[in-house]
Amino acid sequence: MTELGSALITGASSGIGAAYADRLAKRGFDLVLVAHNEQHLKTVADQVVAETGVKVDIITADLTSRTDVRRVEQRLRSDNSIALLVNDAGIGTPKPVLDEDIDFLESVVELNVVTAHRLAVAAAQVFAGRRRGGIINLSSIAVLHPEQVNATYGATKAFILNLSQGLHREAGPKGVKLQVVLPGATRTEFFSRFGMSIDSRFPAEQIMEPADLVDAALAGFDQGELVTIPSLPDMKDWERFVAARLALGPNLSHSKPAARYGLTGAGLLHS
Numbered sequence: 476m477t478e479l480g481s482a483l484i485t486g487a488s489s490g491i492g493a494a495y496a497d498r499l500a501k502r503g504f505d506l507v508l509v510a511h512n513e514q515h516l517k518t519v520a521d522q523v524v525a526e527t528g529v530k531v532d533i534i535t536a537d538l539t540s541r542t543d544v545r546r547v548e549q550r551l552r553s554d555n556s557i558a559l560l561v562n563d564a565g566i567g568t569p570k571p572v573l574d575e576d577i578d579f580l581e582s583v584v585e586l587n588v589v590t591a592h593r594l595a596v597a598a599a600q601v602f603a604g605r606r607r608g609g610i611i612n613l614s615s616i617a618v619l620h621p622e623q624v625n626a627t628y629g630a631t632k633a634f635i636l637n638l639s640q641g642l643h644r645e646a647g648p649k650g651v652k653l654q655v656v657l658p659g660a661t662r663t664e665f666f667s668r669f670g671m672s673i674d675s676r677f678p679a680e681q682i683m684e685p686a687d688l689v690d691a692a693l694a695g696f697d698q699g700e701l702v703t704i705p706s707l708p709d710m711k712d713w714e715r716f717v718a719a720r721l722a723l724g725p726n727l728s729h730s731k732p733a734a735r736y737g738l739t740g741a742g743l744l745h746s
């Protein structure tokens with residue numbers, strides 16, 4: 476076991492998760508790599524071991540299966556060496572909701588929400604008990620323009636942002652470091668899974684390489700950022716967005732509806 480302990484990375488068989496595996500191993504973490512495709516996981520594991528010599532375990536799991544997810548959760552809870560969770564596994568769809576198979580959309584929710592929630596909460600509970608540990612959750616810039624992405628996918632990533640902010644409030648004071656990462660378009664298998672080229676959807680100047688994304692995200696983690704948006708040139712833009720949200724606070728719950736609804740008298744609603 477290295478001094479840093481181990482990092483458990485879901486979705487480590489390709490794309491952003493594989494880039495986290497590479498970078499965290501180079502920082503000296505041992506790894507527990509989780510994904511569905513065993514062959515791809517082995518390829519990532521072999522490369523990391525050859526380059527860094529750290530210890531790498533792989534767990535092959537279908538993270539839309541609750542039985543498999545509980546196996547991964549059990550590893551998180553029982554392995555005292557695990558000091559970092561990278562909650563990365565996720566899928567989307569290029570089709571709009573109205574054209575997509577509803578069972579597939581439900582599997583997107585299962586993976587991106589139910590599983591990510593289960594593993595993040597399990598890690599938060601375990602790490603808070605040890606007063607040490609970190610959780611990195613992968614959201615998306617889709618949360619900032621839900622009108623432009625598949626509605627189900629955008630909603631799952633908004634869940635991850637809110638979950639991370641809430642967990643930070645609860646577990647942060649107990650020594651657990653939270654980060655939520657909002658990537659923009661990143662050159663991974665995300666689109667090619669659907670037979671699509673990312674280049675056909677975005678201009679080159681909007682597409683980031685996964686290694687650059689992860690290097691920036693880890694720099695943000697080191698700097699103690701809760702929300703990391705690797706592409707955003709000026710974090711003050713995000714801070715202004717949060718400030719506008721917080722300014723709504725005093726007006727979000729009142730005993731009477733707002734005047735614009737015209738409900739001035741108590742019985743008006745039913746007259």
Ligand SMILES: NC(=O)c1ccc[n+]([C@@H]2O[C@H](COP(=O)([O-])OP(=O)(O)OC[C@H]3O[C@@H](n4cnc5c(N)ncnc54)[C@H](OP(=O)(O)O)[C@@H]3O)[C@@H](O)[C@H]2O)c1
Nearest residue numbers: 486488490491510511512538564565615660661663664665
């Ligand atoms: N690429 C982008 O433009 C972009 C932008 C914003 C956010 N993100 C987010 O970044 C995260 C990583 O995505 P990526 O871009 O790196 O895509 P990717 O290359 O397609 O990687 C997705 C990872 O999730 C795993 N996965 C998918 N379904 C699974 C299942 N049922 N069980 C277990 N593992 C499963 C895949 O493993 P297997 O291949 O083994 O199934 C793979 O390792 C996702 O949460 C995604 O929403 C991506």
